[in-house]
Amino acid sequence: MTRNPQTANAVTRAVPRSRRALRNRIRKAVPWAVISAFLIFALFPVYWIILIAFRPRDDIFQFPAALMPSNLSLDNIRYVWFGTQTNDPVIGFLGTSLVISVTASVIALAFGVCCAYALGRFRIGGKFLSMWILSQRFLPPIALVVPLYLMFRQLGLLDTYTGLIILYATFTIPIVVWLMLGYVESAPPELEEAAYVDGAGYWTAFVRVALPVLKPGLSVAAVFTFIFIWNEYVLAYQLAGDDVATITVYLPRLRSAIAELYGEIAAASLLSVLPAILFAGVMQRFLVRGLAFGGLK
Amino acid sequence: MATLKLNNLRKSFGSVDIIKGVDLEIEDGEFIVFIGPSGCGKSTLLRMVSGLEEVTSGDIWLDGERVNDHTPFERGVAMVFQSYALYPHMTVAQNMGFPLKMADASADEIERKVRSTAEILQLGHLLDRRPDQLSGGQKQRVAMGRTIVRDPKLFLFDEPLSNLDADLRIEMRVEIEKLHKRLASTMIYVTHDQVEAMTLADRIVVLKDGLIEQIGAPLDLYERPANTFVASFLGAPKINFLDATLLDSDVNSSKLALSDGSQIALPIAVDPSSQGQSMKIGIRPEDLVLGEGDFTVPFQMELHERLGPTSYLHGLCAGNPIIAEHRRRGNVDPEEARSLGVDAAQVHLFDDAGVSVKMTLGAA
Ligand SMILES: Nc1ncnc2c1ncn2[C@@H]1O[C@H](COP(=O)(O)OP(=O)(O)OP(=O)(O)O)[C@@H](O)[C@H]1O
Ligand SMILES: [Mg+2]
Numbered sequence: 001m002t003r004n005p006q007t008a009n010a011v012t013r014a015v016p017r018s019r020r021a022l023r024n025r026i027r028k029a030v031p032w033a034v035i036s037a038f039l040i041f042a043l044f045p046v047y048w049i050i051l052i053a054f055r056p057r058d059d060i061f062q063f064p065a066a067l068m069p070s071n072l073s074l075d076n077i078r079y080v081w082f083g084t085q086t087n088d089p090v091i092g093f094l095g096t097s098l099v100i101s102v103t104a105s106v107i108a109l110a111f112g113v114c115c116a117y118a119l120g121r122f123r124i125g126g127k128f129l130s131m132w133i134l135s136q137r138f139l140p141p142i143a144l145v146v147p148l149y150l151m152f153r154q155l156g157l158l159d160t161y162t163g164l165i166i167l168y169a170t171f172t173i174p175i176v177v178w179l180m181l182g183y184v185e186s187a188p189p190e191l192e193e194a195a196y197v198d199g200a201g202y203w204t205a206f207v208r209v210a211l212p213v214l215k216p217g218l219s220v221a222a223v224f225t226f227i228f229i230w231n232e233y234v235l236a237y238q239l240a241g242d243d244v245a246t247i248t249v250y251l252p253r254l255r256s257a258i259a260e261l262y263g264e265i266a267a268a269s270l271l272s273v274l275p276a277i278l279f280a281g282v283m284q285r286f287l288v289r290g291l292a293f294g295g296l297k
Numbered sequence: 298m299a300t301l302k303l304n305n306l307r308k309s310f311g312s313v314d315i316i317k318g319v320d321l322e323i324e325d326g327e328f329i330v331f332i333g334p335s336g337c338g339k340s341t342l343l344r345m346v347s348g349l350e351e352v353t354s355g356d357i358w359l360d361g362e363r364v365n366d367h368t369p370f371e372r373g374v375a376m377v378f379q380s381y382a383l384y385p386h387m388t389v390a391q392n393m394g395f396p397l398k399m400a401d402a403s404a405d406e407i408e409r410k411v412r413s414t415a416e417i418l419q420l421g422h423l424l425d426r427r428p429d430q431l432s433g434g435q436k437q438r439v440a441m442g443r444t445i446v447r448d449p450k451l452f453l454f455d456e457p458l459s460n461l462d463a464d465l466r467i468e469m470r471v472e473i474e475k476l477h478k479r480l481a482s483t484m485i486y487v488t489h490d491q492v493e494a495m496t497l498a499d500r501i502v503v504l505k506d507g508l509i510e511q512i513g514a515p516l517d518l519y520e521r522p523a524n525t526f527v528a529s530f531l532g533a534p535k536i537n538f539l540d541a542t543l544l545d546s547d548v549n550s551s552k553l554a555l556s557d558g559s560q561i562a563l564p565i566a567v568d569p570s571s572q573g574q575s576m577k578i579g580i581r582p583e584d585l586v587l588g589e590g591d592f593t594v595p596f597q598m599e600l601h602e603r604l605g606p607t608s609y610l611h612g613l614c615a616g617n618p619i620i621a622e623h624r625r626r627g628n629v630d631p632e633e634a635r636s637l638g639v640d641a642a643q644v645h646l647f648d649d650a651g652v653s654v655k656m657t658l659g660a661a
Contacts, residue, residue: 190380197376199370
C-alpha cells in the first residue's frame with residue numbers, strides 16, 4: 001500500500017493532540033499486553049510446579065486449588081534432596097546428568113566445530129555433505145531405539161557412562177555442525193588468510209584465529225547441546241539403567257512408585273531445571289551477542 | 298629485497314578464466330601498482346603472487362626461485378588486506394607480534410620489534426587496545442605494522458586505503474610513500490584510485506579482463522597510452538575522443554574528417570596506409586584551450602562547471618561530448634567559445650581497434 005505522504009500528514013494534523021497521544025499510548029500498550037498474556041500462559045505451569053513443590057502434601061489436592069499458597073513447607077525438597085526409604089537422593093541423578101551432559105557436549109562441540117570449519121572453509125564434501133549431516137537429525141530418535149539397544153547390549157554399553165556419552169555426542173554433533181556452519185560462513189576468511197601469510201599453518205590459524213572469532217557461536221551451540229542432552233528422555237529411558245540413570249529417568253520413577261509423589265516430583269523437577277538455567281545464565285552474555293552477530297539464518 | 302617474475306600466469310575458477318596469461322618482471326625495490334576496473338582480476342593476481350590462490354598455469358619466480366608451490370610464509374611475502382583483517386581478539390601489540398610469534402621469535406625480540414615498529418607508525422600509545430577500539434586510520438596503520446615487523450621480501454597491498462575518508466587517504470598515501478623510501482622493499486599495490494597509482498608507482502600495470510593492457514611509468518602511461526582503454530582509465534576528467542576518418546597524410550600533416558564532415562589538418566605524420574580508416578583522436582581536457590593552438594576543433598558549449606581554481610567547459614565537438622579545462626576565472630560566453638585550440642604534441646591517435654597509432658610530429 002502506498003500512501004501519499006501529504007494526505008497522511010493532513011490526516012494526522014487533523015486529529016486533536018489529546019487523541020493522538022491516546023492513540024500513541026495504545027500503540028505502545030498493545031505489545032505489552034500481548035507479551036504479558038504470552039508470559040502468563042507460558043509461566044503459569046512453572047509457577048504451579050513451584051507452588052506444589054513448596055506446599056504440604058495435603059494442600060496439593062485442595063479443591064478448589066488456591067492460587068496463592070496459604071502455608072509453605074520444605075518437606076518435599078528435603079525428601080528429594082536426602083532421599084527416602086523408597087527413593088535415592090536426587091543429587092546422584094543430577095550428578096550423572098551433569099557428567100554426561102558436560103562430557104558429551106564438549107565432545108560434540110569439539111568434533112562439530114571442526115566439521116563445520118572444514119565444510120564451511122574448505123568446501124569439503126561439496127554442497128551435499130552438510131545437508132547429509134543435518135539429515136541425521138530428521139529421523140525421530142525413537143526410531144533408533146531398538147537397533148541402538150541391541151548394539152549397546154552387544155558392546156556392553158548399556159547402563160554405562162561411556163554408552164550414554166557416545167550416544168549423546170553422536171546425536172548432537174549434527175546440531176553443532178549446522179549451527180556453526182552459519183558462523184563459519186559469515187566470518188571473514190581474510191582473518192585466516194592473514195594468519196597464513198603471517199606464518200601460521202592451517203591448524204594454528206584455526207585454533208589461534210578462527211576459533212576465538214567463532215566463540216559467540218560456540219557458546220550458542222554449547223547451550224543448545226547441553227540443554228538438549230540434559231532434557232533428553234526417550235533414549236536415556238531405554239539405554240540407561242540402575243547404575244547410570246539421568247535426572248530425566250529419575251523423575252518418572254517417582255510417579256510409578258507406591259504412591260504418586262506429586263510434591264516430590266515437583267521438587268525434583270525444580271532442582272533438575274536449575275543447572276540448565278544456571279548454565280544458560282552464565283552463557284547469556286555470549287548468547288545475546290552470539291545470536292545477533294552470527295549467522296542464525 | 299626481491300625480484301619477481303610472472304611467466305604466462307593463468308587462473309581459472311571452474312570454467313571461468315579470470316587471469317588470462319600475465320607476464321611481468323618486477324625489479325628489486327620497485328613500487329608497482331596494479332590498476333584496473335572492478336572485477337578485472339587485480340586481487341586475484343595479487344593473491345596468486347602471495348600464495349593464497351593456487352596458480353592454474355604459468356610460473357611465479359621470486360628471487361630466481363620458482364615459488365608456485367610455496368606457502369605464503371615460505372615466499373616471505375606480507376600482505377595488507379582491504380578489510381585490514383586484524384585479529385579482533387588480540388591487542389594491537391599481539392596483532393603486530395603475531396608474525397614474529399609464528400616465526401618462533403623470543404618474547405624479548407617480539408617486544409622490541411613491535412615497539413620500534415609502533416614508534417615508526419605512531420602507534421606507541423595504542424599497543425594495548427583491541428582493533429574495535431581503533432579508528433579506521435589507526436587500524437590501517439596496525440595492518441601496515443603487522444607487515445613491517447617481519448621484514449618481508451615483498452609487500453602486497455590490496456586497496457589498503459579504500460575504506461578511509463578522503464583526508465586520511467591522502468595522509469596515509471604519503472605515509473606509504475615514505476615507508477617505501479625508508480624500507481626500499483619491493484611492493485605491489487592494488488588500487489582503483491588513479492591518484493594513488495600516479496603518485497605512488499614507479500611503474501603502473503593497467504589490467505583489464507585478466508590481461509595486462511600496458512606497463513609503464515605513470516607519466517609514460519599518461520602521455521603515451523597504448524590504447525583507448527589506458528588513455529581513458531588515467532586522467533580525470535577523462536580524455537576526450539573524437540571520431541574521425543583519415544583522409545590524407547604526408548610527412549608534415551594529416552587531414553582528418555570529423556563525424557560532422559568538418560575537416561581538420563593535424564601537423565602530424567601518420568602511416569599513410571591507414572588512409573580511409575576510421576580513427577579516434579584523443580585529447581585530454583587540459584590540452585584544449587579557448588582560442589588558438591596548433592590547430593582548432595569546433596566547439597559548442599553547453600555548460601560551464603566551476604571548481605574554484607579551474608573550471609570545466611562541457612560541450613560538443615562534431616557530435617562528440619567533450620570537456621575542456623579552463624584555468625582562468627570569470628565567465629565564458631558560449632557565443633565566443635566556438636572553437637578550441639589544441640597543442641599538437643599532446644594529441645593521441647587510435648585506430649579502429651583502439652590501439653595507439655604511431656605518429657611523428659610534422660616538420661612544419
Ligand atoms: N573464489 C572465486 N571463485 C570464483 N570466481 C572468483 C573467485 N574470486 C574471484 N572471482 C572472480 O574473479 C574476477 C576477478 O576478481 P578480483 O577480486 O580479482 O577482481 P578485482 O580486480 O580485485 O576487483 P575489485 O576492484 O572489485 O576488487 C571477478 O569476476 C570475480 O567474480
Ligand atoms: Mg579486489
